Amino acid sequence: xxxxxxxxxxxxxxxxxxxxxxxxxxxxxxxxxxxxxxxxxxxxxxxxxxxxxxxxxxxxxxxxxxxxxxxxxxxxxxxxxxxxxxxx
Numbered sequence: 139x140x141x142x143x144x145x146x147x148x149x150x151x152x153x154x155x156x157x158x159x160x161x162x163x164x165x166x167x168x169x170x171x172x173x174x175x176x177x178x179x180x181x182x183x184x185x186x187x188x189x190x191x192x193x194x195x196x197x198x199x200x201x202x203x204x205x206x207x208x209x210x211x212x213x214x215x216x217x218x219x220x221x222x223x224x225x226x
Contacts (some may be wrong), residue, residue: 147192151203158186169194 143162148155160179168178168190175187182190185201192198199207 145190145193147189147198149192149198149200149203151199151207154200154202156185156189156192156198156200158182158189160190165190 141162142159143165144157144159145165146155146157160182164172164178167173168175172178175190179187179190188201189198
């Protein structure tokens with residue numbers, strides 16, 4: 139019989155809390171080095187696996203904040219390229 143465990147992770151940027159339900163036995167195996175998260179939880183989406191990783195590391199970033207970080211990074215890259223062209 140499978141026991142379900144709800145795992146929570148709080149975003150370090152916006153403080154939202156996300157959760158995912160997983161098999162407690164598989165979760166135990168993963169937490170104790172039993173394999174890669176994507177191999178042990180193939181049915182989970184990437185953002186759901188990130189909840190598990192964030193819970194384990196206390197460094198979770200929700201998908202919305204992650205997307206914003208990527209936009210900010212791309213804008214910074216564009217700015218730096220423009221600055222470098224102005225210097226030349």
